[in-house]
Amino acid sequence: EVVLVESGGGLLQPGGSLRLSCAASGFTFSGFEMNWVRQAPGKGLEWISYISGSGYTKTYAESVKGRFTVSRDNAKNSLYLQMNSLRAEDTAVYFCARDLGIGRGWFDSWGLGTQVTVSS
Amino acid sequence: DIQMTQSPSSLSASVGDTVTITCRASQNIVNYLNWYQQKPGKAPNLLICDASNLQFGVPSRFSGSGSGTDFSLTISTLQPEDFATYYCQQSYSTPQYTFGQGTKLEIK
Numbered sequence: 001e002v003v004l005v006e007s008g009g010g011l012l013q014p015g016g017s018l019r020l021s022c023a024a025s026g027f028t029f030s031g032f033e034m035n036w037v038r039q040a041p042g043k044g045l046e047w048i049s050y051i052s053g054s055g056y057t058k059t060y061a062e063s064v065k066g067r068f069t070v071s072r073d074n075a076k077n078s079l080y081l082q083m084n085s086l087r088a089e090d091t092a093v094y095f096c097a098r099d100l101g102i103g104r105g106w107f108d109s110w111g112l113g114t115q116v117t118v119s120s
Numbered sequence: 121d122i123q124m125t126q127s128p129s130s131l132s133a134s135v136g137d138t139v140t141i142t143c144r145a146s147q148n149i150v151n152y153l154n155w156y157q158q159k160p161g162k163a164p165n166l167l168i169c170d171a172s173n174l175q176f177g178v179p180s181r182f183s184g185s186g187s188g189t190d191f192s193l194t195i196s197t198l199q200p201e202d203f204a205t206y207y208c209q210q211s212y213s214t215p216q217y218t219f220g221q222g223t224k225l226e227i228k
Contacts, residue, residue: 033215037164044222045156045164045207050215059215062121095163105211106154108175110163 002026002109004096009114016086016118022079022096022111030054030074033099035107036081038092038116046092049081050099064090086118122146122210126220132228137198141223143191143208152212153191155184158222159204167206168193195225203227 008020022034036049049070050059058070069082079096093113100108123146133139143153151171156164166175168184171191181196195202208220 035217037219044205045158045209045219047209047217047219050217052215057215061216100166101169101211103214104169105152105209105214105217106166106169107156107164107209108166110165112163 002098004098004109004111006094006096006111006114009094009116011117011119012086013120014087014118017082017084018086018116020081020083020094020114020116022081024077024079024096024098027098029072029077033103034072034079035097035099036070036079037095037097037107037110038090039095039113040089040092043092051079083116086116088118090116091118092116121216122149122213122218124208124210124218124220126206126208126223128223129221130224130226132226133198134228135198135200138194138196139198139225140195141193141206141208141225143186143193143220145189145191145210145212148188149210149212151187152210152214153184153186154209154211155182155193156207156209156219157202157204158207164207200227 048061051070067085071080095113097107098109100106153171155168158164172184
């Protein structure tokens with residue numbers, strides 16, 4: 001069974017930093033591209049970052065480019081999101097999601113999410 | 121960037137009804153369009169890939185169609201468990217993706 005578990009969320013002040021983790025199990029982690037998707041309170045889904053299976057290719061939404069960095073450790077079956085210069089508008093539940101379709105954007109497995117709240 | 125616009129934003133229907141949600145892309149995305157269902161407090165669930173391909177285990181009352189810029193998700197004979205929020209997502213500009221703003225399907 002595919003399982004994704006996010007962690008690392010919390011409450012912090014504007015300008016702060018946070019590192020989210022996503023622990024994967026039940027599949028060959030290195031063989032799948034991964035993404036981060038967030039959802040602000042009462043709002044829709046926003047894709048924010050992609051990383052290839054090797055970790056070589058990374059892309060970001062404009063809203064987080066230059067502030068967030070995605071990475072992965074295939075030996076540890078883990079995905080990470082380093083978030084810097086956080087703003088109130090980054091407040092959201094952050095999900096990691098597996099791409100089933102080798103770059104086809106078929107997000108077939110998701111974690112339960114981790115809450116990030118940015119507030120003074 | 122490719123923008124995705126769903127309509128309506130919300131929809132009321134009864135068990136047994138058939139409903140259709142539409143999604144329009146700001147440019148031609150061929151058939152690179154996926155649909156998700158999300159229930160409150162839960163992660164999204166992938167329903168349909170590439171406009172019309174039903175994911176394994178998704179009931180056949182769900183169907184998708186369209187190409188180019190205009191797409192639709194139809195749910196036939198609504199069941200109580202279908203009341204949720206639905207999102208379209210373009211994957212034409214892979215590996216950068218965009219979701220629609222969502223359509224909330226509520227019980228009338």
